[in-house]
Amino acid sequence: MRLLVTGGAGFIGSNFVRWMLQDHADVELVNFDALTYAGNLENLAGLEDDPRYTFVKGDVTDRACVEAVFARHAIETVVHFAAESHVDRSLHFGSLVFVQTNVVGTQTLLEAARAHAVKRFVQVSTDEVYGSLGSQGRFTETSPIQPNNPYAASKAGADFLVRAAHQSYGLDAVITRCSNNFGPYQFPEKLIPLMVANALEDKPLPVYGDGMHVRDWIYVLDHCRAIDVVVRKGTAGELYNIGGTHDVPNLDVVRGILRILDKPESLIRFVKDRPGHDRRYAMDAGKIRAELGWQPAGSFEDALEATVRWYVENREWWERIRTGAYREYYQKLYGNR
Numbered sequence: 001m002r003l004l005v006t007g008g009a010g011f012i013g014s015n016f017v018r019w020m021l022q023d024h025a026d027v028e029l030v031n032f033d034a035l036t037y038a039g040n041l042e043n044l045a046g047l048e049d050d051p052r053y054t055f056v057k058g059d060v061t062d063r064a065c066v067e068a069v070f071a072r073h074a075i076e077t078v079v080h081f082a083a084e085s086h087v088d089r090s091l092h093f094g095s096l097v098f099v100q101t102n103v104v105g106t107q108t109l110l111e112a113a114r115a116h117a118v119k120r121f122v123q124v125s126t127d128e129v130y131g132s133l134g135s136q137g138r139f140t141e142t143s144p145i146q147p148n149n150p151y152a153a154s155k156a157g158a159d160f161l162v163r164a165a166h167q168s169y170g171l172d173a174v175i176t177r178c179s180n181n182f183g184p185y186q187f188p189e190k191l192i193p194l195m196v197a198n199a200l201e202d203k204p205l206p207v208y209g210d211g212m213h214v215r216d217w218i219y220v221l222d223h224c225r226a227i228d229v230v231v232r233k234g235t236a237g238e239l240y241n242i243g244g245t246h247d248v249p250n251l252d253v254v255r256g257i258l259r260i261l262d263k264p265e266s267l268i269r270f271v272k273d274r275p276g277h278d279r280r281y282a283m284d285a286g287k288i289r290a291e292l293g294w295q296p297a298g299s300f301e302d303a304l305e306a307t308v309r310w311y312v313e314n315r316e317w318w319e320r321i322r323t324g325a326y327r328e329y330y331q332k333l334y335g336n337r
């Protein structure tokens with residue numbers, strides 16, 4: 001199978017690239033990534049000499065570049081991760097790039113995929129498109145689309161374009177919607193790596209609002225395995241929710257990290273809430289479990305422990321990121337909170 005993976009130098013994309021090459025001898029893979037602030041080729045160290053792996057630096061909004069990669073590599077299947085992915089950036093640092101990459105970029109890829117008659121297009125989407133839940137219930141594939149921040153709205157727009165390509169032109173397209181991932185190589189702007197890094201440096205841990213916002217956490221490799229199953233066995237035109245079914249308040253996650261690191265809870269600082277902060281996400285992943293036989297491999301506790309250890313053992317990886325431009329971002333976002 002000749003796969004085009006977009007955004008393969010990011011967090012989930014790089015875990016997926018490693019997973020596919022390790023687990024499937026029949027896969028040849030092109031990683032197409034613009035290397036934005038979130039793209040890091042260090043995440044893929046060791047793969048450079050693998051003859052089944054090719055890296056192409058390119059932007060999904062650049063038609064000529066996208067066209068060239070499809071033409072040159074005879075792509076059969078697309079797994080589309082590339083996106084602007086951070087909610088806070090979409091709220092505080094300009095949202096146009098979210099529309100550009102997530103909406104225009106997706107449509108650019110869809111057009112190339114159709115022109116080159118690819119066999120399957122997998123859109124990697126998010127539970128955020130469903131908006132926020134009350135205290136009960138879980139999102140199903142038929143929940144209304146009610147995004148509440150620019151990032152989520154841009155992902156919802158992309159999902160609608162994927163749906164339209166299937167409905168109008170018969171493109172074999174499948175959409176996955178996953179809950180909050182954690183694991184190795186996650187950019188330290190996201191909750192878990194940020195809290196681990198701050199705790200290791202004995203810096204305050206900024207918890208938004210009352211810390212009782214609920215996210216449904218899933219280990220990144222469980223997500224990668226789910227996408228793999230969808231690539232191979234999913235039904236064209238279908239949506240699949242993916243989640244760890246471990247929905248807990250942020251404060252519990254932060255306390256868990258402090259326990260693993262043996263750091264005091266006095267490091268926790270409650271800071272001004274995120275605007276429009278969705279109160280609760282929880283996924284019903286019953287469809288992918290029943291129809292495709294996927295389920296998470298291990299427990300949240302074991303995966304969190306392994307993840308925290310990874311950040312302890314790979315301190316250089318995140319320390320390099322936390323210098324330079326990222327410092328400016330951190331000061332701007334948290335300085336007056």
Ligand code: NAD
Pocket residue numbers: 006007008009010011012013032033034035036037038039040058059060061080081082083084085086101105124125126127155177178179180181182187
């Ligand atoms: P990330 O920010 O870590 O990585 C994004 C990658 O996309 C980077 O390598 C970046 O260089 C690349 N990219 C950005 N703009 C590009 C462009 N214009 N052209 C080509 N490449 C570009 O993101 P992530 O957390 O790994 O998320 C990957 C995908 O999974 C996204 O589509 C996101 O919406 C989705 N998702 C993420 C989560 C999560 O918890 N992180 C959950 C559900 C779905």
Ligand code: DAU
Pocket residue numbers: 085086087088125126127128178179180181189190191192194206207208209213214215250274281
């Ligand atoms: O739900 C899936 C989504 O999960 C993905 O689509 C997004 O790409 C991904 O970034 C993630 O979005 P969240 O906004 O849920 O993730 P984040 O790690 O930014 O925040 C998780 C929760 O922690 C959220 O309720 C906000 C809170 N938080 C976050 C940060 C960065 C804090 O309390 N303090 C912080 O400093």
